[in-house]
Amino acid sequence: MQFAQISDSLVFNQIHSDGLLSPSYRMRHQIVLFGDSITEQSFREGGWGAALADTYSRKADVLVRGYGGYNTRWALFLLHHLFPMGSEKPPVSVTIFFGANDAALLGRTGERQHVPVEEYKENLRRIVQHIKNCSPAVLVVLITPPPVDEQGRLEFAWSLYGDKATKLPERTNESAAVYAKKCVELAKELGLPSINLWSKMQETEGWQKKFLSDGLHLTAEGNAVVHGEVVKVFSEAGLSAPKMPYDFPHHSEIDGQNPEKAFQNLCAGI
Numbered sequence: 001m002q003f004a005q006i007s008d009s010l011v012f013n014q015i016h017s018d019g020l021l022s023p024s025y026r027m028r029h030q031i032v033l034f035g036d037s038i039t040e041q042s043f044r045e046g047g048w049g050a051a052l053a054d055t056y057s058r059k060a061d062v063l064v065r066g067y068g069g070y071n072t073r074w075a076l077f078l079l080h081h082l083f084p085m086g087s088e089k090p091p092v093s094v095t096i097f098f099g100a101n102d103a104a105l106l107g108r109t110g111e112r113q114h115v116p117v118e119e120y121k122e123n124l125r126r127i128v129q130h131i132k133n134c135s136p137a138v139l140v141v142l143i144t145p146p147p148v149d150e151q152g153r154l155e156f157a158w159s160l161y162g163d164k165a166t167k168l169p170e171r172t173n174e175s176a177a178v179y180a181k182k183c184v185e186l187a188k189e190l191g192l193p194s195i196n197l198w199s200k201m202q203e204t205e206g207w208q209k210k211f212l213s214d215g216l217h218l219t220a221e222g223n224a225v226v227h228g229e230v231v232k233v234f235s236e237a238g239l240s241a242p243k244m245p246y247d248f249p250h251h252s253e254i255d256g257q258n259p260e261k262a263f264q265n266l267c268a269g270i
Helices: 008-012 037-043 048-055 072-082 117-134 150-164 173-190 197-201 207-211 220-236 259-263
Strands: 029-035 060-066 093-097 139-143
Touching: 029 037, 029 048, 029 072, 037 048, 037 060, 037 093, 037 220, 048 060, 048 220, 072 117, 093 117, 117 139, 117 173, 139 173, 139 220, 150 207, 173 197, 197 220, 207 220
Parallel strands: 029 060, 029 093, 093 139
Antiparallel strands: none
16 A cells, blocks of 8 residues: 555554543544535435445544536635635544546536546645645545446436437546546546556446446446445555454443443543
8 A cells, every 4th residue: 555554642542551432532523525516315215325434333423525527627615615625523534435426528418517637636635735734644535436327327317308318428437437537547646546447346247227327427336335434444544344343342341330440531421
């Protein structure tokens, strides 16, 4: 891996010598998911964000900051609102998942969302730089756009508009590949972890219907791929959920006859 592992002291603070939780454990870490509709929808049933929240239950709060239809150009306007400078509680990690809309083709129905690929790369760079300026220690993970099932996009358009549907898909898998390549390229330049979702999904036969619901957005199985890849990257960077402490003592540590002992190191009593 080309990215620095997060130190235990940064992520987990300190545990007292007696094994009990320090007061700082009452403040959970935050993991922010920043992206377009694939992120916005990630807390639906079977969504990768919901699965991530379950994985890090009682360990970290997973915050969804997904904006359907957004490209990286429009995302720049959100940075100071979502990631304010001088925040007292910066996130421990941020996933950046854009590109599906940037890759919309000119001359077709989605051209309003199109961003030239070199601008896309520089927009991603600006997003990363802003987040890193807010908190240099934050783990930033870049996720490429998924592959595109062009026939699936046409079928989806037909289901909505019938005979008035577009005859050409507004996105192509070939175009998505170009943007995915730039995303991975930037991650390598900046020494950040990346998830090449475009490549990963196409390793599976029948990925078009297995992972994509409308040729672009994810099925439950597609969401599971994203969840698995994010957890893998987090774990390799020192954010392994099983190794993170609970925010408050596990019930097995509480003596039914003397419960206050398990909480004696917390700031406030009961």
